[in-house]
Amino acid sequence: MTGTFLQVRSRADFMRVALRERRSKDEKSLVKIVHTNDGDFLSEWSFDDIKREPYGIISKRPMVFMLDAHEAIEKSMWCYERAMVPLIGELDLDIAVYTAEKYQIDQLIADAESCIKLVSYLRSRAEPLLAISILDASFDPASLLPLAPFAKQVRLVLTLPETGVIAEAPLSKAPVFSVAPDCKIDAGGSLVVTKLLPLVTPITGYDTGIRIAVQSKLADGSVESFVLSDN
Amino acid sequence: MAGAPMERADVVELGMRTVADFVSRAPGDPADTYALRLTSGTSGSGPVMVVRQFDPVQNARYYADASDIIAAFFGSRSTRLTQAMNMRKSGALRRHMLILDGGDVTPHIDTLLQQFAPDALLGLPSVMVKISSRMPADVRRGVKVIVAGGEHVGAAAQKYFxxxxxxxxIDTFYGSSEVGVVAGACPYDPTTIYHPLPNTFIEIDDPDKDGVGDILVTKTIYRDQKVRRYRIGDMGKIIDGPCRCGESVSFEVVGRTGYDYIKLAGAILRREEFDxxxxxxxxxxxxxxxxxxIxxxxxxxxxxxxxxxxxxSSVLNTSELEQVRVLFAERLFISTTLTxxxxxxxxxxxxxEVVAVSQPFPKQSKDVTLRLRPS
Known part of the structure; x- marks a missing residue:
């Protein structure tokens, strides 16, 4: 660990502050590159921290299918940390479907775009999956509602690569998100999140830039539930 | 060892049996021991899907000196995931791994590599060569170990590193996605000589007068499922006598059958020689x-x-093409004595025959510069 530790409050800080200056603990970890329209930055997650995130559910044969390779590997490692052997989907859709069929997956963890690509495969299955967990920073419920018959539950998991899970909602026309465990949300103009357990780069009062409309609050004034705003 | 060699189609079938077995009766502690692997590469046939067992003992040696590690991408995501899992299972308390993807090579990569400052590189040598041009010199000076595998590390690449x-x-390992690591490099000659891992057997099929032939591998890949005399797709030769490092069995990998090492019309075409x-x-x-x-x-x-x-700089003109045609043929050895x-x-x-192209060749995860046209 370095002697100097600098707090990050936004993505601009992630880009401005070098990784070693915002590493609050030194554990075995995966480092990933996060690509944004404003630039790229490194985000580091210890395996213990990855394990704590509620990315999916417990099942026997999960599949992780994500456009971003870093996210795919990290979420697959989450499966391993939760004692599941994952199928990590290759980008080639035909190969991904082929392997999903052979492995007889029972759960899907994917981003929204990747989920939609698998609709034909999901429709062909004799049994619904135990769960589909859609990990993303924004959701278009209308495009995702067709997934509903393909799993016993479809979870919309509001996630940023650098914060992990912020909140989740069951899929519906107007999903209402509940704040994730070990998360605290304040809302001013946009969603400001604090992860209560210390991450490698702690997320404290972190402005995500995500616009929300608060539905309910907790006794301490923090957000309990919200919907995503369009603007 | 008796029995006809297993070909890739046999391994495809074996792989499917391992998957079916795993699905039907998952062992007691699957996450700690097994990984789903999918092959990719230049072999020209379909992918192999297989359940394989981790080998943390073998892989631990590669991380012994390093704390920060870059894993250059290996092609398939399942291979990258296995590298992450190997690192996870390695003994050290603190290790940081950045597994690069082709999409990461953006204008920002130099700065990010500077931040990450690896002290070890792990992966395909061809990819490491490409990434090296984007790694600042002071960062490169901090690298203590390079572990290359998945491709033959030629003399040119070794010199470059x-x-x-x-x-x-430099350390190397030899194996394939479908069977795993087969051999570790000899510490005295880590890019040429390999020693089979315990309980792994190497043979050379139909050796020529120089002793070079197809490498056949026998090892257990999953529970009691073995590849037996599997024609792995590379050519090599057994080296007689015990190695100076003390190992009793040594072999040399010459290159990928039909790509790095081509036998044609009594000649040997080697990619290194073309390079x-x-x-x-x-x-x-x-x-x-x-x-x-042919x-x-x-x-x-x-x-x-x-x-x-x-x-x-510019497309070769007719006169320059003729120069290349003459000089290339005069300089290219296709046997020890014959150009x-x-x-x-x-x-x-x-x-x-020499042809000029006006556009760069499309870049792929494994650049195949020499190939044999299927007959």
Missing amino acids: LQQYPHAR RVALSLGEYISDYRAEAY AGTVEESKGGIILSVFRK LAQAVLKGYFVPL
């Missing part, structure tokens, strides 16, 4: 692709080579 990473030792000659003609050649083929009739078959060349030009005079080969 030693120049670019002056404080790094060497292309480098010597650097004023004409920035990059090349060579295709070997020319002539069935009764009198000869070898043929088509060389496609790309020059960054291509001499082979043409003797009637073993048809004259070299």
Whole structure:
């Protein structure tokens, strides 16, 4: 660990502050590159921290299918940390479907775009999956509602690569998100999140830039539930 | 060892059996022991899906000296995931791994590599060479170990690494996605000589007069499922006598069958030799692709080579193409004593054909610069 530790409050800080200056603990970890329209930055997650995130559910044969390779590997490692052997989907859709069929997956963890690509495969299955967990920073419920018959539950998991899970909602026309465990949300103009357990780069009062409309609050004034705003 | 060699189709079938077995009766502690692997590569046949067991003992040696590690991408995501899991299972308390993807090579990569400052590199040597050009010099000086695998590490690549990473030792491993690591490199000659891992057997099938033939592998990959005399797709030779490192069995990997090492019309075409000659003609050649083929009739078959060349500065004109055609043939050895030009005079080969291309060759995860045209 370095002697100097600098707090990050936004993505601009992630880009401005070098990784070693915002590493609050030194554990075995995966480092990933996060690509944004404003630039790229490194985000580091210890395996213990990855394990704590509620990315999916417990099942026997999960599949992780994500456009971003870093996210795919990290979420697959989450499966391993939760004692599941994952199928990590290759980008080639035909190969991904082929392997999903052979492995007889029972759960899907994917981003929204990747989920939609698998609709034909999901429709062909004799049994619904135990769960589909859609990990993303924004959701278009209308495009995702067709997934509903393909799993016993479809979870919309509001996630940023650098914060992990912020909140989740069951899929519906107007999903209402509940704040994730070990998360605290304040809302001013946009969603400001604090992860209560210390991450490698702690997320404290972190402005995500995500616009929300608060539905309910907790006794301490923090957000309990919200919907995503369009603007 | 008896029995016909297993071919790739046999391993595809074996792989499916491991998957079916795993699905039907998952063992007690699956996450700690197993991984789903999918192959990719230049073998020209379909993917192999297989459940394989981790080998943390073998992989631990690669992380012994390093704390921060870059894993250059290996092609398939399942391979990258296995690297992450291997690191997870390695003994050290603190390790940081950044597994790069092709999409990461953006204008920002230099800064990010500077931040991450690896002290070890792990992955495909061809990819590491590409990434090296984006790694600041002070970062490269901090690299202590380079572990290369998944491709043959030729003399040119080894020289390049030693120049670019002056404080790094080079280690290699040999294997494939479908069977895992088969051999570790000899510490005395880590890019040429390999020693089979425990309970892994290596044979050479149908060796030529130099002892070179197809490498056959026998090892257990999953529970009681073995690949037996599996023709892994590479050519090699057994090295007689015990190694100076103390190992009793040694072999050399010559290259990928049909790509790095091609037997044609009594000649041996080696990609390294093509690389060497292309480098010597650097004023004409920035990059090349060579295709070997069987020319002539069935009764009198000869070898043929088509060389496609790309020059960054400008497309070669007719006169320059002729220069390349003559010089390349004069300089390219296709046996220990015979050049291509001499082979043409003797009637073993048809004259070299050279074609200029105006665009760079498309980049792939494994650049195949020499290939044998299927007959």
